[in-house]
Amino acid sequence: MERHPAPPIALPTITDLSPLQLGFLDKHFSTHQDLSLNASVLSSSLSQQCSELDTQLRNLQNDLTKRAVSWISRSFSAKSALDELNHNMQNLCLRTFRHGIGSKKFQRLLNEELPRLAKEVKRIESIRSYVETALQLEVLVGDLEDAALFVMACHTGNLFSKRISNSSVSMESARKPDKLLQAIKSMNDIEEVLETVVKSHSQWHSIVRSVDNRVDKILASLRPQAFSDHRALLVSLGWPPKLLPSKVGSGQITCIPNPLVLMQEDKRRSYSESFIALCALQHLQRRREERQLNFIKKKENNVQLWAIDELVSPIASRMEHHFANWIEQPEYIFALVYKVSRDFITGVDDVLQPLIDRARLISCSAKEAWVCAMVQVLSCFIEKRIFSLLADRYKAKLVKLDAISSWLHLIDLIVAFDKQMQSLVNLDTGLFLIESEKIDGLSRGISVLTIFCNRLDWLKLWAKMEFKNAWKKLKVELKEEKMWMIYNKSSSFNMDLDSVHHVLSTVEDHRAPPIAEVFLKIVWEMTERCQTMPSIISRARFIRSTAGKFLWCFFKILLLQFKTTELHPDDPDDDAIVRICGLVNAARYIQTKLLEWSDSVEFLEMKIAENDSSKPIEDDATTCGSFYSEEIRSLSEMEINWLMEVIAAILRQFELISWEYVKNKDHFKQEQDDKNIVGVTQAIDLVVSTDFVEALDALRSRLHVVRTNLNSKDFSDLWRSLADGLDHYISRNFAANEIRFSGKGIHQFEADMQALFFVFQPFCARPQAFFPCVKEILKLLKLKREEVKQLQTILSSGENKSRCLRLQGITHLSVNQVAQVLRNRNFASAIK
Template sequence: MEKDKYSQVPNPLILMNEANKEKYSESFLALCALQHVQANREVRQCQMPAATTPSLSDSKYFDKTACLDNGLWAIDELVHPIVSRMEYHFSKWSEQPEFIFALVYKITKDFMDGVDDVLQPLIDKARLVGLSAKESWVTGMVKMLLGYLETQIFPPLVTAYHRTDDKLEVHSSWMHLNDQMITFDKRMQLLADSGIQKVALVSEGLSRSLSVFSIYVGHSDWLRIWADIELNSAQNKLKSELEDEASWLCSIDPQDELGHQETTARFLLSTREDYKAPPVSEFVVKTASTMIERSHALPTKGTKIQYCRSTSVQFLNDFFVLLHEGCEALQLPNTALQDESLLKASYAINAARYCEYVVREWGEDTAFMELGAHGNYVDGNQEQIHKHSAQRQCSFFADEIAFLVKLGTDFLEQVMSSILIEFEDLSWDYVQSIGSSNEQNRPDDQVPDEENLEVLPGFVASLEVLRERTTKLKLYLNSKDFLDLWRSIAEGLDYFVYSSIRWGQVKFSDPAVVQLRVDTKALLRIFRPYCSRPEAFFPFVTDSLKLLTMRETDAQYFLEALKKGKDNSKSGLRQHGLHHVDASQAVKVLRSRKSGG
């Protein structure tokens, strides 16, 4: 075979003389007729309890073909004498299964033309409509190989797996065997598909028996061993990947440093680079994808679900837990913020978002949509990392997606809280002194020039730190989450500044109002690179400044109207451009004007 000069195995179907051929044909037809009768008998027995149901007549053809989906007896009898010859060679190749699969494929292929020329006319004469001699021949050879694998190849592997402490060699042998099975299945399916055009229902039934992976259907314990081996191999590779610090480092686009929304905000994210996720997330996705591809070789939904839950899903869950634990270890709201903490948290969030995107894509694949309805199956030894599935989506990865969404949201909130707490600590003295006349180094009646007025020194440090944090986060975080984050930070700052001012107790002089407006503009400038109108995210501070800067006569009239309830409706407030403060809040702000009575 290495030199590709092997001779074709003589086909006895072609070598038969006319007398033997006629006798064989009679025997073949008789056996087909017997199987046909048996199929009809089984259909009648299945339909007996529900004979009154008219719809059963529509499914009669499918039921009948289902009785034939395990191949034709007549062709199975042709396989039997060949098996004894082949098993002699198989016994020498227990450590080299690739030779076993190669020999079975070679014999199957060499006999294919004779099977089609001699047996297909006999199947048609037997009126087994839609059945292919080629496919039945392939099915028979696969069943033969399945029997040998089940009795001679897998049992020693299982024994070695349970008895050997050093399982590395067993793992390697098992994975090699499965690789060979996958390749063999694909080659045999191509041979089977080279037959006549098949009826869809017949094809669906027969194709189930064309896979050597059917061996796992009747041996769930063997399937668990295979899944454990695959998972163990993937986890070892991940462990090596995590030990490399470069796996967590992500290159930053130089354009992001410009800080211009027009050039950097990309919201159609699809690649790892778009999500700014570390390389380890790509490794995890590809490794899980490889295991998922292997699951396609399994012939039934039950085995596919069991294998996927025990391998790819468990592998993903382990990584997701790792991301969660990494963020928890940072203790963001409880410690002083550091650039390294923001970087690690950002990369973990980016990794979660990228994995969420990929897993959603997988869940929308047709193969997984079919498994979604059966997604409640869970291997008894597997623990789910996400228990809150009351609003479970119709998706195979519903729990995993929910866990990733919660992970990303929770840690974005922690980053936001950390920044707000830090800002509050740095600016507490400043906000407590807003509106106090002793903060002004000039007479109350002297209104300063706003263009030349500087931010109060007590507010400068908090603004600088806030600018640094938002700039870093823009570099580190993916664009979607950064958009949500800076808006949430802005709204939190608006609430903090507004609620910290002792409205109704302090009295704002005109210089104090000008100073507050200067300080507010400095705060808004931090967010201007990300939005053309950042004041929209500071609604309460903006409305308060509108009230404080109203003309004296308008302010007095408006205050009196609010007190008397004449202007207490939302429409009245909107006429003055106030869309967020209510009437009682507006009264407190107006009373804080020094000349507002």
């Protein structure tokens, strides 16, 4: 049999090939030599790829078949359950019709079978809901896998790059960004379904775990690809730019050109798509983490964005080259970071903030993310290369002082740098940050002091250095004797302490010595050093170890000053009283400032954080108190004790000088005619007793010294306490001693007491109101003979004596004192 030759193979013409096929051939066979050399290798490679794709397709077909069979079997089960439910309902209707409403069988049907039937309906509904959810998730995961497969298949070239050439752009390449965004959208849709499942059907663990595993595998492939393509795109844009740090001693610093602002339209479009994709991936990642943590959302100060971190990372690698040369001159490091941050922040805000808004990332700011990322770059370098070196130097005795000086200098640079960086962010959002974010928000996160939040050993070391430095400053000031002198306002001497409302706000108002102002300035400087530290509890620890410890040391200095002041009880020295007044004023001024600081939101939050981090405290006053509650309580105790010392000294001196006056009984026994006895409207002009004048003069002199040197608040308390002490002293002696008061003696006693009241006249309008016991003695002595007998009769009876005295207006003297005063009243005999 004749065999005919096979017809020749018809090769496709150029016009039959698509642009993609032509591009592929041009790429691999640019010359005739490529055809002979690369044909076999390319053929085997294509065959292997086709085989792999065929294998993947068969696996997908098998998997789809298995799942279809699984869902079909569940569908049959559901259909059978529904048929059974229909059959039961028909039987129920027949039974109801046959047996009637009131039969026992119908009652059993209501009590037993209906609940069982309802349970079955609920089970079927649960199965139906489970099947619908599973089918919905299967469709979404299938769409996700299709989109991810398309993206990962295009593994050559940049995902977001769009090359402009003479040939047409590949349709597949144009679809790559859309497919990635479609994959992210599918993952967000899946997340919405899973969030509903976790809330409404927490028992469906298997389906949630299964879907999470499949999505995690896809994310593990897509995320690195998206980052890799984004970095390649940044390189094509000319990022990072060349840094142009200024030279020492040079003039104006040239701004660094920003490639983000200089992008062409096609590259801007590609970069926007890549940026939004990264933002969407980050948002999805946070959303999944929140759901997997059972919706326990922790408040974080982290405002970083992956896309902005990708901008900062290559800049950081270039800056670190300069940092390494400036370890001994850290001010240049801070200057460079601030310059780069400042030069780019406007472009970052103008270009990237609209993209963040398009990505619908609520409460995200391009400015804040940019500044925060730059600060973290600096923080990492300083922590690894500078602070670790200084900590090692501190342990060595030979260079310990140099290490302390360098450490504190570095802290000065950090504090100034933090304020500069926060000012970059707060330009447009200052009011918002002040009201709601200043304490624990974004401005707190933008701080190099974050280093100390995780290094408790460095925090203690820093606090120790600050305390020693503060103590060194205070020791220099303590050597000056004038630092303990009291500042007096001449205008305050003639002020009416009761009629004028005094507001003690400044050191002059408190008449505190300058050392108090210097001390508080040092305390506040230490407090401000940690203001930008993000962790509340870390700030509280630092302040306790520096300012708090410094306060207690100063309290010991005040106590030492008091102990070295000799205040003789018999004859108090004016200089000693002035020194004690200065100590009281200092304690009052410091106490006022501590209360003022403790009322701020920052100190209140630190107090709450301390209570939350410590063990349960039984003392409610301590738990609810202010941050400096112990220090304020200690100051108050010292202030009261020192005031009592001054009051006791003045009372003791008054008692010693007036001893002869009190013991001179004959002075008040002089008889007179009945027409001149007390009760007659005509007054008798008498002078103050001679042996009482010296005591009043000493009292007036001491009050003048105290008033001149003591702050108005404590002086008001002092003279009232002093008046109360004098009232008890005089009433006790004149009521208890066997002094027989004649009419003239009563007038003399009243004249003496009016002179005593006059000493306190500059401090209030009615000083006699602060001598209630003396007033009541005078009132009893002025009673007529009949009134005295009537009152004595009442007191001798068994009736309620205290109530009777209250009716007579006697409320401060005891019953025994009243009886003694009435017995001491000596009435003159009537003239025959």
